[in-house]
Amino acid sequence: MKEKLVLCNKCGRMIESREDLVTAVNFVFVEPYHTKCYSRGVKSLNTVFLSNTPINGFMGNVSAVFSAILSFGFLFSSDMRIFSLIFFIPVLLRALSYFNYERYLK
Numbered sequence: 001m002k003e004k005l006v007l008c009n010k011c012g013r014m015i016e017s018r019e020d021l022v023t024a025v026n027f028v029f030v031e032p033y034h035t036k037c038y039s040r041g042v043k044s045l046n047t048v049f050l051s052n053t054p055i056n057g058f059m060g061n062v063s064a065v066f067s068a069i070l071s072f073g074f075l076f077s078s079d080m081r082i083f084s085l086i087f088f089i090p091v092l093l094r095a096l097s098y099f100n101y102e103r104y105l106k
């Protein structure tokens, strides 16, 4: 596996394990944070664009699975196909979080 440093978007230091990683949407980008930095970050200035819901972790996985099912379901309904696209976004973000950061950590 290719090595890649995952740097916290808040303090700029390296994130060493998946347990210490929180990925969240900041504006339109998926960004990595330390667990501590994230919980502090949500209370500080850049909360306007920073999502309160982490993408990784248990809840992130659950909502990605639900979104995938809904997205797939709406694909077959001809007048509501747009929802398929909307529900696909969380699935895409979950995948981005994994491929950009989580797979580089233990």
Ligand SMILES: [Zn+2]
Binding pocket: 008, 009, 010, 011, 012, 013, 033, 034, 037
């Ligand atoms: Zn940090």
